[in-house]
Amino acid sequence: MAVEERRIVVAVDESEESMHALSWFLKNVLSRNSQSTLTILHARRPVAVYPGVDKTSSLFSHDVFSSLERRDTEMATWVLEKATKMCSPYDVKVETRVEEGDPREVICEMVNSLKADLLVMGSRGYGVLARSIMGSVSNHCVQNANCPVLVVKMPKSSPVGSK
Incomplete structure (x- = not known):
C-alpha cells in the first residue's frame, strides 16, 4: 500500500503562539x-519606509536601513x-522559506504555489476590537487559503495559585 505524501505549510514568526x-x-x-514535507x-x-522618506534621505540613512534589514x-534565521x-525528533522532511511582504498575502500565495494540503498557524487570541483594528492573519488565511487551515490557540494559563 502506498504511503500518502502530504505537503504541509507551517507559518511561524517570533511569537510564542506560532x-x-x-x-x-x-x-x-x-x-x-x-x-509529509513540512x-x-x-x-x-x-x-517600513514612510512617504517622503527614502533610503537616501537624511532622515533615513542607508546605515539605518541596512541595520533594520540585518x-x-x-x-528570520533565528525563527527558522x-x-x-x-x-x-520527528520523521519528517523539513524545508524552510522566508518570503517578504504582508504576512496574510504571503502565506496564502505560498500555500497556493506549493499546492499545500494543510496550513498550520497559531493565533494570538486578540479580542474583537484588536482584530478589527489590526486585522487577523489567521482569520484572513482561513477565509482565503486554498487548503484546510488548522489554527492552534495557546491554552489559557491558569491564574497564579490555582490548582
Whole structure:
C-alpha cells in the first residue's frame, strides 16, 4: 500500500503562539506513517519606509536601513532554526522559506504555489476590537487559503495559585 505524501505549510514568526502551534501539530496531528514535507514559512514584513522618506534621505540613512534589514534577517534565521530544531525528533522532511511582504498575502500565495494540503498557524487570541483594528492573519488565511487551515490557540494559563 502506498504511503500518502502530504505537503504541509507551517507559518511561524517570533511569537510564542506560532511555536506552540508547530509543537502541537507535531505532537498531535503529524502521522507516524505518512510521508509529509513540512515547509516552515516565515513571512517577513518589509522595512517600513514612510512617504517622503527614502533610503537616501537624511532622515533615513542607508546605515539605518541596512541595520533594520540585518536585524530582520537575523530574526528570520533565528525563527527558522528554532522551528527546524523542534521538528528534529520527528520523521519528517523539513524545508524552510522566508518570503517578504504582508504576512496574510504571503502565506496564502505560498500555500497556493506549493499546492499545500494543510496550513498550520497559531493565533494570538486578540479580542474583537484588536482584530478589527489590526486585522487577523489567521482569520484572513482561513477565509482565503486554498487548503484546510488548522489554527492552534495557546491554552489559557491558569491564574497564579490555582490548582
